[in-house]
Amino acid sequence: MSERHLLVLDAGTTSTRAMLYASDGARIAMAQADITQFYPWPGWVEQDAAEIWDQTLDCARQMVAQAGGADRIAAIGITNQRETVVAWSRRTGAPLARAIVWQDRRTADVCDRLREAGHESLIQQRTGLIIDPYFSATKMRWLIDHVPAVAEAGSDLALGTVESWLMWKLSGGLHVSDASNASRTQLMALDGAAWDGALCALFGVPLPALPEIVDNAGRFGATLPDLMGGAIALCCLAGDQQAATIGQGCLAPGAVKATLGTGAFILAPTGDALPRSTHRLLGTVLCQIGGQRHYALEGSVFVAGSLIQWLRDRLSLIATAVDTDAIARSVPDNGGVFLLPALSGLGAPHWRPEATGRITGLTHGTGRAHIVRAALESIAHQVHDLAIAFAADGASWHGLRIDGGMSANDWIAQDMADMLDLPVERPADVETTARGAAMLAGVGAGLFPTLEAATILAPGRVRFDPMMSPAIRTQRLAGWRALLGAGAAT
Numbered sequence: 403m404s405e406r407h408l409l410v411l412d413a414g415t416t417s418t419r420a421m422l423y424a425s426d427g428a429r430i431a432m433a434q435a436d437i438t439q440f441y442p443w444p445g446w447v448e449q450d451a452a453e454i455w456d457q458t459l460d461c462a463r464q465m466v467a468q469a470g471g472a473d474r475i476a477a478i479g480i481t482n483q484r485e486t487v488v489a490w491s492r493r494t495g496a497p498l499a500r501a502i503v504w505q506d507r508r509t510a511d512v513c514d515r516l517r518e519a520g521h522e523s524l525i526q527q528r529t530g531l532i533i534d535p536y537f538s539a540t541k542m543r544w545l546i547d548h549v550p551a552v553a554e555a556g557s558d559l560a561l562g563t564v565e566s567w568l569m570w571k572l573s574g575g576l577h578v579s580d581a582s583n584a585s586r587t588q589l590m591a592l593d594g595a596a597w598d599g600a601l602c603a604l605f606g607v608p609l610p611a612l613p614e615i616v617d618n619a620g621r622f623g624a625t626l627p628d629l630m631g632g633a634i635a636l637c638c639l640a641g642d643q644q645a646a647t648i649g650q651g652c653l654a655p656g657a658v659k660a661t662l663g664t665g666a667f668i669l670a671p672t673g674d675a676l677p678r679s680t681h682r683l684l685g686t687v688l689c690q691i692g693g694q695r696h697y698a699l700e701g702s703v704f705v706a707g708s709l710i711q712w713l714r715d716r717l718s719l720i721a722t723a724v725d726t727d728a729i730a731r732s733v734p735d736n737g738g739v740f741l742l743p744a745l746s747g748l749g750a751p752h753w754r755p756e757a758t759g760r761i762t763g764l765t766h767g768t769g770r771a772h773i774v775r776a777a778l779e780s781i782a783h784q785v786h787d788l789a790i791a792f793a794a795d796g797a798s799w800h801g802l803r804i805d806g807g808m809s810a811n812d813w814i815a816q817d818m819a820d821m822l823d824l825p826v827e828r829p830a831d832v833e834t835t836a837r838g839a840a841m842l843a844g845v846g847a848g849l850f851p852t853l854e855a856a857t858i859l860a861p862g863r864v865r866f867d868p869m870m871s872p873a874i875r876t877q878r879l880a881g882w883r884a885l886l887g888a889g890a891a892t
Contacts, residue, residue: 406476407469408843409634410836411458413482413564414642415439415503415664416711418454420461421836422468425476425849427859429831431468433461440500445507447746448500451488454564455571463630472632478572478625479638479843481645481835482564483664484586487541489552492560495571498551501564502541505664505704505746509540510755516540521604528591528601530677530685535755536702538563538587539605546606561611563587565639572636573623579613580639581690590615592676592685592697618644618689619846619853637846642835643667644688647698649838650803650829651860653853658792658799660785660818661835662808665749666703668788670797671696681791682751691845691853699797701750701788705743706781707808712745713777719770727813730775735874737772738763740885743780751791752886762885778814782821783882789822801825803863805834812866820870821878827863837861 407430408423417437422430435457440448466472485504490497502508513533516522522533531537542561545552552559560570563586566579584590584597589607591598595615602609616622618640624633640648643661647669650659660668669688677685677699688698710726713719720726740762747755761773789799801824808814809832819826831837841856850856 406474408477408479408840409462409465409469409475410479410481410839410843411462411568412642412836412839413454413458413480413568415483415505418458418461419836420458420465421833421840422465423837423840423859425844427837427840427861429833431465433464435461439503443508445510447503447506449486449503451490451497451501451567454501455568458568459571459629466630472630472634475634476849477635477637477843477847479640479839479846480565480568480636481638481640481642481839482568482583484563484583484641484643485536485538485541486564487538487545488562488564488567489542489545489549489555490560490567490570491555492558492575495575498555498559499545499549502545504536506541507535507747507755509535509544512540512543513755525588525601528598529585529588530592531586531588532682532684532753534753536704536749539589539601539607543606557610559608559611561607562613565641566613569622569636569639572625572629574626576623577613578616578622578639580618580641581615581687581695582618582641582644583639584615585687586641592687617691617693619691619842621846635847638839638843640689640839640842643669643700644686644698645838645842646805646835647671647688647838648841648853649834649836649860650805651857652803653696653857656800657803658801659803659805662706662781662804662806662814664706664708666706666781666785668701668785668792669698670792670799671698672797673697679795681794682753683791683795684750689842689853699792699795701791703784703788704746704749707806708745709743709777709780710808713774719774726774726778727811729771730778730813733769733771733775736776736779737768738765738881739768739772739776740881741773741776741780742885743777743784751787760885763881779817779878781808781814782818783878785818786821786879799824801827803827803829805829805832807832815866816869819866819868821875823868823875825868826866828866829863830861
């Protein structure tokens with residue numbers, strides 16, 4: 403078994419990847435393919451679920467070939483962009499509509515009506531989540547209300563998030579979702595073993611269309627033999643942020659991780675205690691193994707890496723994302739420019755889905771570098787807002803472990819340490835989402851007796867210590883708060 407590998411399928415927002423790990427945690431190889439984003443209306447974000455499947459399967463096949471065949475793979479783990487909703491036919495296995503992506507804001511009016519009707523307190527108490535278009539339930543109902551093929555499917559309808567969709571396709575019809583992903587739908591109580599009938603009725607989501615809720619690690623089934631030249635055990639399902647937290651070795655209360663990907667997501671484990679926030683943070687399931695749940699407090703920033711993509715693709719201010727480090731260093735400061743990155747509204751702790759982005763402080767002396775630097779600075783500003791909220795909820799940070807694509811940028815890592823006035827650690831391998839899924843798959847396949855034992859797969863870290871003077875930090879925060887007050891403060 404020691405010579406067999408772990409295969410992770412990481413279905414992210416902008417790309418899907420397959421990664422091959424040795425049993426000692428070494429990453430052997432990776433295949434990656436972009437996923438097309440569709441923006442049919444302002445605030446709408448969609449994907450083609452068939453493309454997600456096709457690209458994921460192609461990447462997986464490349465890694466199986468790299469390993470030397472299906473019999474060289476001990477287990478597959480799946481990790482995914484959370485909250486994105488797929489509707490498909492049980493009979494044909496084909497999507498009935500485009501997937502609605504987690505960033506999509508089309509159900510903001512529905513959320514407003516639910517809030518005005520007084521449902522938010524109940525929903526937050528049951529699920530740990532606030533009412534927001536971010537979550538899956540209103541997306542599912544929107545598909546039923548607005549897509550005839552979904553509305554007319556009846557008992558043929560299957561609804562799920564991306565891990566459910568991939569599991570169905572890989573296994574040939576196994577309809578399951580893990581507890582970490584289920585906890586992001588607003589349809590499962592944090593302490594409930596199954597879907598909550600009252601919540602499903604409130605949102606108008608049919609229970610029979612939903613998958614069975616299972617652990618994050620276990621032997622759930624196997625791939626269809628003809629997909630990759632042999633059946634491979636399917637042993638892990640996990641939302642990407644929970645997987646990254648595990649991949650960072652943040653398993654116990656006191657540890658905090660931030661994944662800087664398309665968005666920025668901060669999770670602080672709370673153990674087996676149900677997480678309760680009075681400062682607009684989220685309670686979520688970190689993982690469930692052997693029926694035992696562990697929880698976390700979470701703060702979600704909607705725009706991080708997608709802001710860099712916007713600078714590149716929409717404004718043409720940069721040629722590639724890696725250019726931002728040198729551009730930010732090319733000027734001594736932001737020149738008085740501040741940027742509010744509310745391209746998909748504002749997430750925690752503000753929760754303003756209607757907010758839009760803005761740039762202030764422009765003068766004749768403003769250049770491209772000032773705007774790019776202000777954009778990068780906005781990441782640390784948003785994370786600082788979350789640090790204050792976590793502290794107010796009794797979960798103060800003593801340091802921060804970062805990962806995700808943006809964390810490879812040394813300037814961003816240092817700026818975050820400076821603004822938080824805390825040490826920031828970055829693993830040698832920033833792909834902690836996939837590594838966490840590999841750890842869970844290893845537990846599910848029996849390679850490790852516990853998740854704690856699987857932390858031997860975690861890599862070493864680089865540390866960034868704060869270097870900014872208190873006066874500059876205070877000046878930065880004052881400018882950021884003024885921008886929030888002018889644009890979208892709570």
